[in-house]
Amino acid sequence: MQAALRIQSVQSPIIPVVAELIRQNPGTISLGQGVVNYGPPPEAAAQIQRFLADPENHKYKPVVGCPELLEAFEKKLNTENGISLGDTSRLVITAGSNMGFMNALLAITDPGDEIILQTPYYFNHEMAITMANCRPVLVPTDDNYQLQLQLIRQAITPRTRAIVTISPNNPTGAVYPEPALREVNTMCRERGLYHIHDEAYEYFVYDGAKHFSPGSMSGAGAHTISLFSLSKAYGFASWRIGAMVLPATLLDAVRKIQDTILICPPVISQFAAVGALQAGASYCREQLRGIAEVRELVKRELESMAEFCEVPPAAGAFYFLLRLRTDLNSMVLAEQLIREHRVAVIPGTAFGLEAGCHLRVAYGALQRATAAEGIGRLVEGLKRLKG
Numbered sequence: 001m002q003a004a005l006r007i008q009s010v011q012s013p014i015i016p017v018v019a020e021l022i023r024q025n026p027g028t029i030s031l032g033q034g035v036v037n038y039g040p041p042p043e044a045a046a047q048i049q050r051f052l053a054d055p056e057n058h059k060y061k062p063v064v065g066c067p068e069l070l071e072a073f074e075k076k077l078n079t080e081n082g083i084s085l086g087d088t089s090r091l092v093i094t095a096g097s098n099m100g101f102m103n104a105l106l107a108i109t110d111p112g113d114e115i116i117l118q119t120p121y122y123f124n125h126e127m128a129i130t131m132a133n134c135r136p137v138l139v140p141t142d143d144n145y146q147l148q149l150q151l152i153r154q155a156i157t158p159r160t161r162a163i164v165t166i167s168p169n170n171p172t173g174a175v176y177p178e179p180a181l182r183e184v185n186t187m188c189r190e191r192g193l194y195h196i197h198d199e200a201y202e203y204f205v206y207d208g209a210k211h212f213s214p215g216s217m218s219g220a221g222a223h224t225i226s227l228f229s230l231s232k233a234y235g236f237a238s239w240r241i242g243a244m245v246l247p248a249t250l251l252d253a254v255r256k257i258q259d260t261i262l263i264c265p266p267v268i269s270q271f272a273a274v275g276a277l278q279a280g281a282s283y284c285r286e287q288l289r290g291i292a293e294v295r296e297l298v299k300r301e302l303e304s305m306a307e308f309c310e311v312p313p314a315a316g317a318f319y320f321l322l323r324l325r326t327d328l329n330s331m332v333l334a335e336q337l338i339r340e341h342r343v344a345v346i347p348g349t350a351f352g353l354e355a356g357c358h359l360r361v362a363y364g365a366l367q368r369a370t371a372a373e374g375i376g377r378l379v380e381g382l383k384r385l386k387g
């Protein structure tokens with residue numbers, strides 16, 4: 001018996017494929033997975049004792065999240081993002097922002113509806129759309145991986161339900177300027193679409209780039225779905241805590257979905273998240289200094305291959321998406337780099353880039369010395385390719 005066609009048509013997740021190749025080639029340094037090199041702050045661990053002290057905490061809790069975390073997150077949204085819930089918006093705690101995206105999709109689409117994604121896309125977004133029996137409509141970004149507003153506008157059809165943006169971006173590291181995000185949000189309001197905006201990397205900006213939350217625009221609440229995550233900012237990837245701000249009119253739908261899939265976000269993780277938010281954004285910003293140093297090192301090394309490896313500007317997240325002058329398929333090249341040079345990166349094909357050869361380099365997970373060794377191997381491997 002086979003799985004349904006609906007799920008067979010979904011691409012296989014790339015991270016486990018690369019992880020298996022790494023396992024088969026011991027000693028490989030991974031510039032693959034998008035995670036940070038630090039864990040949660042001590043304030044998060046301290047909350048675990050408080051969780052364990054009350055036996056009531058082992059029972060199911062509210063579908064949309066525990067009041068204490070909702071309150072702390074609402075405060076964060078007010079002070080950091082300029083988002084106030086008011087009458088039009090609601091806040092739901094999710095088991096990570098991937099779940100927030102799926103909640104949003106199931107709440108707003110019928111089978112056959114279209115969702116506009118920018119390419120290169122974040123693979124789990126594309127997979128979720130296909131899984132929901134909808135159609136991802138792919139709009140290319142420009143040579144600097146920035147939004148092409150005119151192309152987005154042209155891609156809207158009567159079946160379009162939402163436009164998705166991610167800034168700072170995975171896989172490109174691009175940070176979209178405030179005017180571009182405002183324009184997308186206004187386009188959505190005018191055309192009766194939702195704007196789904198993923199802010200998982202909100203604190204990860206460099207070189208003076210500024211993060212902007214379109215959910216803060218006046219009148220945005222009724223059509224904007226903003227997705228947040230503690231995974232990167234607080235070293236919380238395995239704890240599975242995120243949040244979504246959504247139009248109040250969608251709350252009942254999202255309640256049904258989350259109740260069915262999750263019942264409630266893991267309560268022990270919600271306690272830890274309260275602690276993380278007590279530590280606040282300064283925790284992440286402190287860690288960011290080390291990541292920014294690794295970024296400089298990686299950037300310098302990559303620039304040494306400028307004649308055959310283009311590195312478009314990436315002022316955010318912890319990625320560079322390289323554009324290589326070669327006819328090789330990016331998956332073939334990624335495999336070759338692991339087997340022959342013991343360094344892992346993610347091929348551009350995983351992000352919907354079929355033309356050309358692209359590789360995503362993730363630098364958030366490594367200490368400086370390992371990053372230097374890893375990037376050295378990558379440069380060596382790519383230079384050989386050229387020779």
Ligand SMILES: Cc1ncc(COP(=O)(O)O)c(C=O)c1O
Nearest residue numbers: 034096097098170200229231242
């Ligand atoms: C753009 C983007 N959104 C969401 C996620 C997943 O976040 P979470 O762990 O909160 O589900 C990632 C993880 O890499 C990401 O890059």
